[in-house]
Amino acid sequence: MKKLLLFALCAFISHASISQIIYEEFNSSKLGESRRLKIQLPRNYDSNVEKKYPIVLVLDADYLFEPVAGNVDYFSYWEDMPESIVVGIMQGDSRYDDCAYDDNTFMPGEKGAKFFEFIGMELLPYIDGKYRTAKFIIGVGHDFTANFLNYYLFKDPPLLNGYINLSPDMAPMMEDRLIERIPKIPGKIFYYVATGTDDIKGLMEAAEDLNSRLSGLKSNSFSYYYDNFDGATHYSLGGRGIPNALEKIFSVYRPISKKEYNEVLLKMDTPIHQYLLDKYKVIEDLFGITNNIRVNDFIATATAAEKKSQWESLREIATLAKRQYPNTVLGDYYLGRYYEETGEPKKAMKIYQGAYDKEEVDFITIDKLLDRADKIKSDFGY
Structure with missing residues (x-):
């Protein structure tokens, strides 16, 4: 019995720590029928x-x-992109009707127009109303459905912020329309196209042509990415394109890397603390989410400030760290380092000593702080 209870407890904990998958039947008045949805909520969404x-x-x-x-x-999970709600529409054979376009205008026609309105006027408002959503949406589609997502670029403002086109089968005139439309969009748009050398020949050639035209667009608000995977087929390219697209779209969200530290932070002449603030302001503006600054990013910028002798930046970083992580030694350590380097060792010593009951962070241990306090006390005879 004890083993059974232990197994049940472990299963419960395991289930609570993984993403939740929800299946729903959505009754659409626009389509006049119900659609099967699959929804993945982030880990710990409920808490x-x-x-x-x-x-x-x-x-x-x-x-x-x-x-x-x-x-x-x-x-x-690895903080390379924000936790997100994944909403999938089951289509099956209906994908061809869902994505149908008019033979004259090449815009959504008949059931395609109804499906267009279903997503924009029913499904996404429903998701916004039921779940805690940020104002950032990425769409993912494959051949016909990839083309369909592009119609949302022609709304003002566009319904989607990001477009992942896997081997897109573009409607006639779509390429010309994109070239004309994209420079006129004021807000930030992320756009990814993937094909493969073993993709359907016509689609691969069309993707290469589209790439040559999109890569020449001049727009500060348009971030464009393209991959032509060696040996990838029409179906296997998705397994390589999806992670590549997410990695590129959310590159600014990732924690500060060793490369960024060496090639950006250590070469900065401007205040390093401002770089940290700007990074998180961009994340907030682009993705509609406000997060605490990561401990990793505090440590990276503070270490760079120390190496560059930017003591005022170090003080700003320490003050912000104390505000966001008041129960840890993070801010105390760097504030103490600031006072050490600016000629106020007694203040530094008291700050180190005052943090003895706080949580340790990374390499910043209680022993480390107390050792620094003892050294100051010994050196200056306090």
Whole structure:
């Protein structure tokens, strides 16, 4: 019995710490029928009651949902992208009708127009109303459904902020329309196209042509990425394109890397603390989420400030760290270092000593702080 209870407890803990998958039947008045949805909520969604999450909308969810949801969960676990709500629409054979376009205008027609309104006027408002969502949406589609997502670029403002086009099968005139439309969009747009050398020949050639045209666009608000995977087929390219797209779109979100530390922070002549503030302001503006600054980023910028002897920046970083992580030694350590280097060792000693009952962070241990306090006391005879 004890073993059974222990197993049940472990299973409960394990279930609570992984992403939640929800299946729903959504009754659409626009379509005049119900649609099957698959929704993945982030880990600990229920416990983080103040947190808001971007949306990743997946068409062709019958086979694209799992690779997208798995990558979103993996990347967000390692903080390479924000935790996100993944919403998949099961389509099956209806994908052709869903994505149908008019033979004259090449814009959504008949059931395609209804499906267009279903997503924009029913599904996404429903998700916004039921879950805690941030104002950032990425769409993922494959061939016909990839083309369909592009229609949302022509709304003012565009419904989606990011477009992941896997081997897109573009409607006639779509390329010309994109070239004309994209420079006119004032807000930030992320746009990714993937094909493979073993993709369907016509689609690969069309993707290469689209790439040559999009890569020449001049727009500060348009971030464009392209991959042509060696040996990838029409279906296998998704397994390589999805993680590449997420990595590129959310590159600014990632923690400060060793390369960024060496090639950016250590070469800065401007205040390093401002770089830290700007990084998180960009994250807030782009993705609609407000997070505490990561401990890793505090340490990276503070260490760079020390090496560059930017003591005022170090003080700013320490003050912000004390505000965001008041129960840890993080801010106390760097504030003490500031006072040490600016000629006030007695203040530094008291700060180190005052943090003896706080939580340790990374290499900053209580022993480290007390050792620094003892050294100051010995050197200056306090």
